[in-house]
Amino acid sequence: MPRLVDHDAKRREILEVTWRLMATRGADAATMREIAREAGYANGALAYYFANKETLIEAAFVYVFDRTNDRIREATEGLRGLAALRAFLVEVLPTTETTRLEARIVLPFWSRTVADERFAELNDAAMRQWRHELGDLLRQGREDGDVTVTTPDDVLVEQLLAMAMGLQVLATTHGAPTPATTQLAMLDAYLTGLAGR
Amino acid sequence: MPRLVDHDAKRREILEVTWRLMATRGADAATMREIAREAGYANGALAYYFANKETLIEAAFVYVFDRTNDRIREATEGLRGLAALRAFLVEVLPTTETTRLEARIVLPFWSRTVADERFAELNDAAMRQWRHELGDLLRQGREDGDVTVTTPDDVLVEQLLAMAMGLQVLATTHGAPTPATTQLAMLDAYLTGLAGR
Numbered sequence: 001m002p003r004l005v006d007h008d009a010k011r012r013e014i015l016e017v018t019w020r021l022m023a024t025r026g027a028d029a030a031t032m033r034e035i036a037r038e039a040g041y042a043n044g045a046l047a048y049y050f051a052n053k054e055t056l057i058e059a060a061f062v063y064v065f066d067r068t069n070d071r072i073r074e075a076t077e078g079l080r081g082l083a084a085l086r087a088f089l090v091e092v093l094p095t096t097e098t099t100r101l102e103a104r105i106v107l108p109f110w111s112r113t114v115a116d117e118r119f120a121e122l123n124d125a126a127m128r129q130w131r132h133e134l135g136d137l138l139r140q141g142r143e144d145g146d147v148t149v150t151t152p153d154d155v156l157v158e159q160l161l162a163m164a165m166g167l168q169v170l171a172t173t174h175g176a177p178t179p180a181t182t183q184l185a186m187l188d189a190y191l192t193g194l195a196g197r
Numbered sequence: 198m199p200r201l202v203d204h205d206a207k208r209r210e211i212l213e214v215t216w217r218l219m220a221t222r223g224a225d226a227a228t229m230r231e232i233a234r235e236a237g238y239a240n241g242a243l244a245y246y247f248a249n250k251e252t253l254i255e256a257a258f259v260y261v262f263d264r265t266n267d268r269i270r271e272a273t274e275g276l277r278g279l280a281a282l283r284a285f286l287v288e289v290l291p292t293t294e295t296t297r298l299e300a301r302i303v304l305p306f307w308s309r310t311v312a313d314e315r316f317a318e319l320n321d322a323a324m325r326q327w328r329h330e331l332g333d334l335l336r337q338g339r340e341d342g343d344v345t346v347t348t349p350d351d352v353l354v355e356q357l358l359a360m361a362m363g364l365q366v367l368a369t370t371h372g373a374p375t376p377a378t379t380q381l382a383m384l385d386a387y388l389t390g391l392a393g394r
Contacts, residue, residue: 111307159360162360166359166361175325185349
């Protein structure tokens with residue numbers, strides 16, 4: 001039986017418009033009215049999918065995180081250890097137009113975690129997942145002999161995660177964003193250092 | 198001639214109340230009315246010092262950044278190179294109750310840089326200042342023979358800054374904040390690595 005309306009596709013379409021508006025205009029500046037207009041919906045039709053702005057914003061954040069993870073899965077397919085670690089982090093660093101836009105939606109997301117328990121939990125879950133995945137890749141790196149530093153893995157994971165999260169800010173500022181070449185040099189210098197004492 | 202009212206002291210008093218309210222309740226949740234009440238002012242008297250909430254919020258951010266820099270100056274006094282670098286970063290990492298609170302005000306600050314040119318410029322200026330200072334300390338470290346890695350200094354500065362900024366997020370989340378001991382282990386492992394190839 002064919003579905004007359006593909007609700008999942010419509011939902012994704014709205015989220016795609018929403019996160020881009022939030023990233024370019026600011027999370028608070030984009031109104032439901034604007035989002036509806038950009039997505040080609042009447043205000044009421046948008047409300048069919050998302051009851052209010054908070055629900056929509058939350059779904060947009062989850063959407064962006066899921067997109068990033070889809071890219072990570074693709075980029076790391078068939079890789080392991082240090083090579084997979086590099087491919088993983090390249091998808092997170094704001095080196096391209098898309099990942100820079102994504103960083104601009106991550107900042108208001110973090111801001112909301114301060115006072116909003118739901119956003120705090122979403123962020124915790126995301127970080128937990130990445131810590132787990134980065135930890136697995138580091139362990140593979142040790143098996144392969146590419147990671148030999150005596151620094152414990154949980155400290156290395158936190159260093160990698162902090163570098164990637166810090167760049168969401170440093171590469172997003174208008175004035176002197178960290179250039180893509182510098183970001184990749186940071187990553188490669190770090191990974192080279194893993195094969196130290 | 199004695200001043201009947203020490204306006205600078207009153208201004209600082211209001212900013213002290215303001216940033217703590219913003220850090221605990223969220224930057225948007227704290228209203229001018231609440232801030233006035235906590236500071237022991239009538240609404241109108243608060244407006245004498247800060248015309249509106251945006252002006253107050255901006256001043257609160259500058260106040261927190263200045264306080265951090267005061268602490269850095271104190272902590273690094275008489276030190277140079279790697280020792281000064283460590284003391285500098287310890288004041289920025291969210292390892293204490295105060296620095297964790299400061300991180301909770303940094304997140305909404307960053308969020309505002311996305312859509313607000315004034316906040317973006319404030320953030321750029323702050324990062325420019327820290328890049329400059331961290332660069333100076335790294336150069337001293339090279340002179341002292343404590344920094345021998347071949348990675349260029351501008352890449353090292355960016356790694357240090359990204360680690361410190363990333364921890365503002367990772368150590369602030371409710372669920373699994375990066376413990377202070379792990380943060381210091383991250384910093385020390387990084388600094389040890391500077392004396393590598």
